[in-house]
Amino acid sequence: MRPTIAITTGDPNGIGPEVTLKALANPALRSQARFILVGPKRLFLRHSGTVPLFGLQDTREVTSVTGSDEDIIFHTPKKLVNLKSPLPSGINREAGYVAGCAIEAAVELVKEGVIDALVTAPISKEALGAADFKYTAHTEFLAHRFGAKVVMILMSGRFRVALATTHCPLSEVSQRLTVDGLVRMLTIIQEDLKTRHGISLPHIAVAGLNPHAGENGLFGNEEVEIIKPAIEAAKALGILVQGPFSADTLFCDVNNKPFDIYLAMYHDQGLIPLKMSSFGRGVNYTAGLPFIRTSPDHGTAFDIAGKGLANSGSMEEAIKIAIKLAKKKRTS
Numbered sequence: 001m002r003p004t005i006a007i008t009t010g011d012p013n014g015i016g017p018e019v020t021l022k023a024l025a026n027p028a029l030r031s032q033a034r035f036i037l038v039g040p041k042r043l044f045l046r047h048s049g050t051v052p053l054f055g056l057q058d059t060r061e062v063t064s065v066t067g068s069d070e071d072i073i074f075h076t077p078k079k080l081v082n083l084k085s086p087l088p089s090g091i092n093r094e095a096g097y098v099a100g101c102a103i104e105a106a107v108e109l110v111k112e113g114v115i116d117a118l119v120t121a122p123i124s125k126e127a128l129g130a131a132d133f134k135y136t137a138h139t140e141f142l143a144h145r146f147g148a149k150v151v152m153i154l155m156s157g158r159f160r161v162a163l164a165t166t167h168c169p170l171s172e173v174s175q176r177l178t179v180d181g182l183v184r185m186l187t188i189i190q191e192d193l194k195t196r197h198g199i200s201l202p203h204i205a206v207a208g209l210n211p212h213a214g215e216n217g218l219f220g221n222e223e224v225e226i227i228k229p230a231i232e233a234a235k236a237l238g239i240l241v242q243g244p245f246s247a248d249t250l251f252c253d254v255n256n257k258p259f260d261i262y263l264a265m266y267h268d269q270g271l272i273p274l275k276m277s278s279f280g281r282g283v284n285y286t287a288g289l290p291f292i293r294t295s296p297d298h299g300t301a302f303d304i305a306g307k308g309l310a311n312s313g314s315m316e317e318a319i320k321i322a323i324k325l326a327k328k329k330r331t332s
Contacts, residue, residue, distance in 0.1 A: 010121025014300025
């Protein structure tokens with residue numbers, strides 16, 4: 001009854017293949033699930049001299065996973081069967097095309113009911129855009145494919161932080177915040193923590209946008225006009241939420257605070273404290289999707305790719321959480 005986990009190659013010129021193979025070199029981790037590595041086998045193994053292979057060179061490579069029951073297989077998307085060799089290094093259209101096709105193939109595995117969870121290795125937004133994919137980040141890509149309203153959550157242990165806005169300029173954050181949008185996010189967060197993570201009544205803290213949470217309009221009106229009304233509306237729906245809190249103290253000593261999750265207003269507001277406390281172990285999780293999706297909390301690290309220097313800790317945690325949530329789903 002082991003769950004089946006798909007892991008995409010990510011940008012093949014980055015460290016995604018390396019950290020994937022390093023993580024799976026742990027036999028204790030491999031024993032907990034079956035794995036489908038989505039992407040051309042040769043690109044996963046192109047730097048095989050820098051990673052332990054534990055027999056992977058003899059593992060099957062298929063274009064269809066139907067009927068497969070092996071512990072690990074390589075699934076090459078049909079669009080990539082005739083991929084030219086060698087693949088150019090660095091940030092380029094070819095690598096972006098591989099990464100995008102791997103995501104699309106993983107989406108099909110989800111829709112076919114073949115996998116229990118998806119783990120995505122890091123991609124290059126620039127390369128994905130160069131390959132003419134409309135969405136250049138996993139979260140937006142998957143939300144579009146499934147027509148879902150989603151929330152990006154980063155987690156490490158019991159420290160979870162959700163993002164009200166993700167990949168946008170700071171100058172656009174204020175205009176992207178709305179009362180309805182925040183209420184929808186708080187609703188998604190509560191439902192996901194209840195159904196997937198087993199927290200019966202999630203306690204949510206909301207950060208303010210401005211210094212000192214705006215000081216009642218002295219440093220900005222977003223708290224008064226948007227964030228506070230959203231919190232009150234969410235409370236009326238039965239959501240246990242408090243705030244807005246000043247972000248400069250909200251994330252201090254999170255392990256001794258009563259909150260199950262924090263909602264930050266923009267990318268760096270939430271990710272800086274999480275990465276300071278747990279860099280190399282953090283996991284990106286997408287709430288609101290009709291399936292389980294996790295990812296390591298780092299990027300492609302082109303500068304060390306192929307050198308055997310990449311730390312696989314975050315990928316290992318992403319796989320562990322995917323397995324844990326998949327098992328919980330199977331028994332619920």
